[in-house]
Amino acid sequence: MTAYRKYIALILLLFVALVLLDYFRPKPVDWSETYTREDKIPYGTYALYEVLPGIFKNEPVVSVREPIYNQLEDSTLEGNHIFINKAFEADSLDVNLLLDFVSRGNQVFIAGERFSSFLADTLHFDTAILQSTNPDSTALVFTSQPQARKYTYPPNENSWFIEVEEQAGHVALGRNKAGQLNFMKVPFGKGTFYISSAPLAFTNYSLLTMQQSTYAATALSHLPVQPVYWDEYQKQGRPDDQSIFRVLMRYQALKWAYYVGLAALVLFLLFKSKRTQRVIPVLEPPRNATLDFVRVIGNLYFNTGNHKNIAEKNITYFLEYLRLHYHVSTTSLDSEMQERVVAKSGADATQVNEIFRLIHSIRQSKAISDQTLLQLNDYLEDFYRQTSTRPRAQV
Template sequence: MKTYRFYALGLGLLFAIFVVVEYYRPKPIDWNQTFSNKDKIPYGTFVLFDLLPDLFPGQPVTSVRLPVVNQVEDHANLEDSTAKPVNYLFVNATTQVDKLELETLLEFVAAGNHVFLSAHRFSPALQDALGFKADDSKKAKQDSLGLVFTHPSLQKNKPVRYAWEKVSRILTLDSEHKTTVLGQNTAGEANFVQIVFGKGSFFISSVPLAFTNYHVLEPSQTRYAAVALSHLPVRPVWWDEYQKQGAVGSGSPFRVLLNHEALAWAYYLALGSLLLFVLFESKRTQRIIPVIEKPRNTTLEFVRVIGNLYFQTRDHRVIADKKITYFLEYLRLHYHEATTVLDKELQDQIVKKSGVPPVEVADLFRVIQYVRTTDALEEQNLWQLNRQLESFYRQASR
């Protein structure tokens, strides 16, 4: 048995150590390219989104969880009142827009708004409409290239270095719109351009990883994202999260039910019915509560046993003394008389208050005096004392 306990204790200790090690073991780094503003992993955009109020001081920054068409239409409804030109920012691995969304974006920019698009790959329809093409570089041979800006005041800055696989996408321009190359790699290939469209502009970047947490937090690379976004005017900012997280509530498996009132009510009724079933079924099948009997009063049985014990040992003196003590306590409690001296005055008071005939009270007091003074108490004397006491109690309780 001791050996078994020793092995059980050892296994329990090993299990506890395993749990502690697993709990405190560093979690592996998630290198997925989510570009989401809620992710703090290397290729999320939590840091950049947090810095946007500093890059666009005094302007509201909004995380957009609506499709492009809905977001732009909501803004257009305010055109006559509080609507202002905005910067609409997209940072994704791939930017996909359908025909309706493309038309909406073109009208939106033509009205004087700016759209910033950064991705590895762009929708063919978007490339055709704006006259650019995103390709892999064919010039670069080295393992890494630097990113530079073309503005004269920024050319003195040192190139921001990135691994070549991250900057291999370049932009080839063939647009009928006014186009300006804002940034390129050290091989002279464009990767950041501005395409003027109507009253606004599209800002196209083929290096979206430059805007993720990994590069924004890297001291030698952190300035690239800030400088790139500084090409946009200071105005309200929309940050698109619809293409990464979807609409608000879209992650819920019950979104189809909750979007329709009839299905939603059916769902709530089903949940309520299930809850009622559980409550009533649990009461119905619960274990029967046993009936607990009232505790019996065994005082009389105890007294009878003790009395028999004294009587069998023929110790009449002890029984007589206890009966006399109880009688005197009875007189004190019921008639409030001192029982130190059993004289004629006490007898008269007991006769008045109890209603017992004087003869019987006198006989009882005489028997008590006899019991207290005699040396040898016989059984007959004990019986006489008991009869006198019982007679007194019976008459006094009427």
């Protein structure tokens, strides 16, 4: 037993050491592209959101956690609406309100690699990927500053560029070194859309690690200084939409853990249902209820104190026993009948005489004592025991 305790203690010690090692080891860098203003990971937008008040001086910066339709159904709303995400997703209702918002003289800034087909079709543009890791071909430059410094796109990332229809009225504001459009201005009504295909250029990695904060500031400086509405709905959803499944789906490690857990549960159920036999119920052997019944009846007669009644029933059973086993007539309990019982049963003659003497005495008495009842029972039990082990006489 002591050896088992040592093994258990060793296993617990190793488990605690593993937990502490995992807790204190350097955390791996999370390269998830969240683009949320609260994330300080490389591809969050915490740094950009913090510098927005400096770009739009004395103007409020509001984080929006409502769908576009809910936010812009108020037709009196004015300002700059900024969307920075991997993909800009909006249905026809959202896009119609966004177009109406811009046509009234407001501005919308959208940075993403892919865009809603409703918006892209209306503004006559599309995006495509430039599969190249050469910094010279993917570097970003502003067309208004052709001799200025170039901004390197995050390494090992593919660059997206914008394809526009000819004669569509788009104004190029930025290109990559390959000459492909990645930032443009699209007038619409009294306002303007600003479309960028380089959302990673606005993340913490670009602003802090690559020391390229001026690119984001220059791109956003095209917007007029007025209230700013920063969209967080397409990245985080509504404030009350924070279920555990949303958190699991947000992080790659938790998402895979969730999928693996579900798969393991399904496999467990499948194999467990096939390999485990149903529980076999324990069947109790049938009880001899006759003995219980006799015991209850006997206790009932004995407790009432009617010993003669019990003795009469024992005598009746004894005489029935003689008739069935030895074919002796019990009509008259005379000496001749007693001799036949001795001859056929092989019992001791003295014993048989005592039994019948006691029977006569009981029948002539109005009541008997418990000692007499016990004596009768002992005589009869002794007779049954002796005659059952002896061969029966043939007459």
